[in-house]
Amino acid sequence: MTQTEASQTRVKSWSTLFKFITPHWRAIVGGMILAISAAAVSLAQPLIVQELINQAQATTSISVTLVLIGVGLVFVAAALQYGQALLMGRVSEDVVVGVRTSLIGRMLRLPIAEYHHRAPGDLVIRATNDTNSIRTAVAAGFVDAVGAVLTVGGAVVAMLIIDPLLTAIALTVLLATAWAVQHVGSRLQAAAHAYQSAVGRIGSLIDRALKGVTTIRAFNATDREEASIVAAVDSTRGAGIKLARAAAPFAPMNYLSTQLLLMVVFAIGGIRVASGELSIATLISFVLFLMIMAGPLGQVISAVAAMRMAAGGTQRIQEILDCPTEGQSDSNMNMSPRLCTPRQRPPRIQFNNVSLSVADRQILTDVSIEAEAGSITGIVGASGAGKSTLFSLLERFDEPSSGSIYFDGVDISTCSRESLRSQLAYVEQGAPILTGSVRDNLTLGAGPVGDEACWAVLDMVRLGSMLRTRQGGLDTRVGNSGVTLSGGERQRLAIARSLLAQRSLLLLDEPTSGLDSLNERILNDVLRDLRRTMTIIFTSHRAAAVGIADSVHVLEQGRVTATGQPEKLKSENAYYRELLGMGTSA
Template sequence: MPSPKPSLSDEHTRGEAFRLLKRIIAENGREHVRAYALAVAAMVLVAGTTAFLAWIMRDVIDEIFVAGNPAMLISLPVAVFLTFLIRGAATYVQGVVLSRIGNDIVARYQRRLFSHLTELSVDFFGENRSAQLAARISQNVTGVRDTLNLTVTSIARDLLTLLFLIGVMIWLDPVLSAIALLAGPPIGIMIARLARKLRKATRQSVDLNARVLGAMQETAQGIQVVKAFTMEAPLRERTEKLILAAEERANRIAIVTERSGPVTETIAGLAIAGVIAWSGYRAIEYGHSPGAMFGFITALLLAYDPARRLARLQVQLERALVNARMIYEILDLMPRQADAPGAPALAVPRGEIVFEGVTFAYHPGDPVLRNVSFTAPAGCTTALVGASGGGKSTIIALIERFHDLPQGRILIDGQDISTVSKASLRSQIAYVPQAPTLFEGTIRENIRYGRPAATDAEVEEAARQAQAQEFILAQPLGYETPVGEGGATLSGGQRQRLSIARALLRNAPILLLDEATSALDNRSETLVQAALETAMKDRTVIVVAHRLSTIVNADQILVVDRGAIAERGTHDELVGRPDGLYAGLHGLQRTRAENAPALEETR
């Protein structure tokens, strides 16, 4: 019965796989051409010595056991020993060289991925869960290495070994060779069908495993919340479902992958049994040389392993290509906020910031900002206040150009920030986020991220200005104390003061504060507020404030309500409008402050 014709989708998929393989070779082959040449030379030696062992078996049987030639008792064993010696050395060289190439490829792609991820826009990380992204990358990054190594070893070692052994078999007995080679076509057809089934299952398995690892990472990062809200049981139940799904998909892959084993063994067994029966019949009936028969069977048995690996190559290569393809899906993503060709650097002689008719939405049809226009004068402090969700933090993000505008413009000293390079824009801005973020390393390293070229004295001066010196020196190793994962060894207020120190060290003309004192207690807030007032001098400052007491002296206060500027003025001007939003917020906070001592006494 004729096999079904491949569908257009199958042909497209094979073409895509070929293009991906070509790309992988083009990106990595030239870099490692000498190392691959050495590995291929070693594989050729392995293939040649394997074929030689089969070929020499004829002389071993005929000259020693049949003819009884004593002269061969030394030369043939020595030849076999030297063959194994060369084969062992070549196998060692091949293994070491391929491992070093593979490790270098993994390291190169890890560097490429990290560099590319840092170039992608904030939107990408908002749309992709970071834990799953990290887990997916850790699984997929070996796909390129495996693809290359499988290709090289299959061609240079397995294919050459098989061809050399087939050559020995044909040299010894062409008829028996034809019988043995009949097993090839049915095995090839079966493997092609299995590879098509495996492709989809492998991708699903990678996604599921990434979700499992992502769930575990998120649980570890939020373990205090998990325990505080007794979330262990529901999280275990949710993760258990993911694990079961991943296990089921892995079992499916194992079934599909190993399905070739019984069929391959059966067909190969029939071929080998037929060869033994036919060669034995000819030896008994016609007196054919037992050495030639033994050499042929040796070559056939030695050819079985490389033939089996080649038969499984498409299945293994398909799995490696799925992982490689998922890596390239990330590498091929273009940053949404790419710099325009030849974008100039931003020059900030004064630091004036102007919003002109800015409208912005994270999701189509749901604008966060609506036709926002205002000017933040150079060297002055502009405060943004209002209810949560009104768009204050979005204004800060847009100044940093974390998102591009569909409508309106943002100007700094008359320059549209969408036309200048992002690096030059952000180098002129110091930023303190609402949630302090620390990175793996020491306290000194985390502050120095504000300006990597800063001296130790400048780092310590920034810490003093941020009122962080006292608790830093109380740490076991002072400035060299590791902060732990995300600053886990420090309190929220301590992390925020280090974040402020990092911004102060940057010494930029524009300072953005997104509720920078929200995580501080009253004492720390008082100290840091004094430091911030010093740091704000001669800088353009935009501050998002929750506590109105911290912005009483701001040069300009903008009340942001439902994506629009509802009120603007100084503190005294806005308080003087009894029906205004700012006056209402101020009155509410003042009432709370007046009642705080009574509440404390009651406690």
């Protein structure tokens, strides 16, 4: 990244950060008012001390009323600071909620291709750790910095009135500190971004290991995975050390600026008191203003560090927010009303000369397939032939390079994805089930529905009697990714979800893969019953599954090489017989 690009990235990060903060400007203004009030009260305290010393020198007595006022101002300042901290703590939580809501909304709507090269664990870290840095910046950075600057400014004005020479010395140290903070701050933001990226890498590796823990254990690869994650942890340690190195100068800069100021002021002030140019009360008042200024000066330095670290996290958040959503191109499309509401009859599906190429690799070439309304259509082919890709095109996860796909005569490219998918039910290979209850999975696409409707679709897929024997019934927990269900039960539960959502087109990717003969037979019976209300398209390489199809299309290296009824293809097409005989997986 060039210096210009780095500068543009930093500006964009700050812009994003302030974009999330500005909706809460009323509360922030309230926090600023409290900060200004606390600063004003604090600045009045040295003046009271100076007056008390003058009284003591002149009359050997002091005003009790003035003492009580001074003590009261201390408590008032503490109360104002408490109110500011409470208010800004609430604002920071509101800001983080807004950031996370925007980020999660964008994450869930990214084009499918984005998920192919973005690790889920890293996305989780962006929504958790990276957003936490924004909370710190708001709660202990933005408003604190404003209040601290005002306090420092007020103290400088008062000090100028008391003694311009000592104030000029103090300002010299302040300007030097400000330059150092700005110089170090730019490095801190870059280091924070690198550290958050390294933490994201750990998240992605842990996510991979936990999702594949059974396979890892089966191949005795636990030590290798552990070593890989530990290596990432060690790498994060290196990034963390660089971050600590970038942040380390802030504390000594605060300490040095404060101590140097006090030493110089006491030395020069003492000389001027001895020469009679300055009274002891005036020197003490000046030093008190200096001490009042020292605390806010440290706050400013800490606030800059917090804001810089937040900008590093914001940069990673912005990377996701800059990604287009899947449906952005749909906003200008002409919607087809025939696809916007649940249908009363099965649709007819047509692929007309559909081709797809990705990165100069031809996936599909001039594919033409027709599935009649209410029919069961099978697609067979070897691994990599493009069977699952056809479903991705139907769902509009991908767009064809050429050709068209029609849903009852409507070109699906002219319809919004949301409208199209309201008619489709896609059961992926392995029938992924979401962690939760049977009810959670059933109502995923249908929203809140009554128990009667749920039991009706479960009975249709031959799961009702089994679940009625479970103590939880519809609220039976299915475990992580449906682990408590068999493969056949997961397939049928996924199909029941489609029925409850009133989808008119059912897509099944290798529905009988991994099923025993009994579950395969039950599933085939369910599919035969469903053809009255749905059009069904499935991919398979198993003879029993293909046998229920009204027509079968053979896909070879992205081309349809044969089409016909199962029995006819079995007798006439050698490649078809070879696929079924070999049991080639999809």
